[in-house]
Amino acid sequence: MPFKALWVTETETGTFERTIVERLIDDLPAGEIVIRVHYSSLNYKDALSATGNKGITRKYPHTPGIDAAGVVEISRNEQFAVGDEVVVTGNDLGMNTCGGYGQFIRVPAGWVVKRPSNLSLKECMTIGTAGFTAACALYKMELMKMNPAMGPIVVTGSTGGVGSIAVSILSKAGYEVIAVSGKTNALEYLQHLGAARVEDRSFVADPLKKALLKPKWAGAIDTVGGDTLVTLLKACQLEGSVVSTGLVSSPKLDATVYPFILNGVNLLGIGSAETPMAVRLIIWEKLNTDWNIKDKLPVIAKEVTLEELNSTYIDSILQGKIMGRIVVNLNNL
Structure with a gap:
């Protein structure tokens, strides 16, 4: 055929x-x-x-x-x-x-x-690998005991595929979301997805290159990498979790161990393509039920x-x- x-x-x-x-x-x-x-x-x-x-x-x-x-x-x-x-x-x-x-x-x-029973084929593809990656990130953060009471979660690259779904499912799960974007026309879009705050990229920059920063967030889902990921680690609160999902800026990580050995910060990685089937089914079921964002998908x-x-x-x-x-x-x- x-x-x-x-x-x-x-x-x-x-x-x-x-x-x-x-x-x-x-x-x-x-x-x-x-x-x-x-x-x-x-x-x-x-x-x-x-x-x-x-x-x-x-x-x-x-x-x-x-x-x-x-x-x-x-x-x-x-x-x-x-x-x-x-x-x-x-x-x-x-x-x-x-x-x-x-x-x-x-x-x-x-x-x-x-x-998944509550999602159409088109909705599943609106989520796709990007949304599945975002869901994997939250799933892994919660395995490390992350919860909404701990404080805000930063999402970088928040207007992209991973970022858009991350903002939506974090908001659906009860988290305060700080969406970071370089796009000047993104405010209304990100607020509709559930962002409590929208910040420019400078919010996650550290031009002085300090070893540690005053804690500003409980965790982050990062799509950017490079210096942005380093800043997210340095300003993460005690026992927080930062998830690396992308490298739009850089694949390099020029960081010290201080966030890890002084603040107990968790740096988590997501390799969504190789997710075991048992975990894959758990993630899709969460997207089907507790993290169902079909009202945001259009x-x-x-x-x-x-x-x-x-x-x-x-x-x-x-x-x-x-x-x-x-x-x-x-x-x-």
């Missing part, structure tokens, strides 16, 4: 080209589950794969898309029946396995989660076609121009 997919190829001169082509299900990699993809989403990692970053995707030609939500078309696993609505995020999807920017994917059954999501994704939005996310989440509709191409 032919279907349409975004196809990234490497030219003889080492450049990369993107086109929308027809492919066959028989050409997809091995796996027990074939899924007709209804929606995907755009993550920073997808844009890197789509522009030839071999740290993300080793071999081309390739179809990116680390997220997919759709309906089981073929199943060779008793846990899933034809017609089941399902979600796939992370693992190797869209990295070295043809991903959600095609109308069909074929994947191992161990990658597949049944659609504001966070912008729905686009595969053609629009290719022509505009892949480049826009690399340029830092995206607010919220881009959801890709693969129906009726």
Whole structure:
């Protein structure tokens, strides 16, 4: 059966080209589950794969898309029946396995989660890997005994995919959220998502490079890295937790051990792609119930076609121009 997919190829001169082509299900990699993809989403990692970053995707030609939500078309696993609505995020999807920017994917059954009962397929993709990462961050913070009574939580890069969902679920869970953004037009958007305060990037800067700072927050979910992450650690209160989820600014961490050995601060990492299935199911159930933010998702999501994704939005996310989440509709191409 032919279907349409975004196809990234490497030219003889080492450049990369993107086109929308027809492919066959028989050409997809091995796996027990074939899924007709209804929606995907755009993550920073997808844009890197789509522009030839071999740290993300080793071999081309390739179809990116680390997220997919759709309906089981073929199943060779008793846990899933034809017609089941399902979600796939992370693992190797869209990295070295043809991903959600095609109308069909074929994947191992161990990658597949049944659609949470209170979320539609589109809502699951508005959350996607970005929102799943944000939820993993809060889940891990609460494993370290974080709770709303401890004080405010800072979210950096708060208008991005991870940041937007982080602000929303933290607010839903009862936390006071300080949203940090460099976008001057973000105030109304972030307040709607539940931010109690919106601050400029200077709020999480330390130009004097002090070893420690006066405590200002109970914890943070950081998408920026670099000096911002260092400042978040230095101004975190006793026994607080800072979660590192991204490296928009820098992958380097030029820090001392003082926040850890004097204030007992926890630096937590999230590798959402490799989340064990048992934990993955817990996170999705929280997003389905206690952390259900479906009332916020229409504001966070912008729905686009595969053609629009290719022509505009892949480049826009690399340029830092995206607010919220881009959801890709693969129906009726």
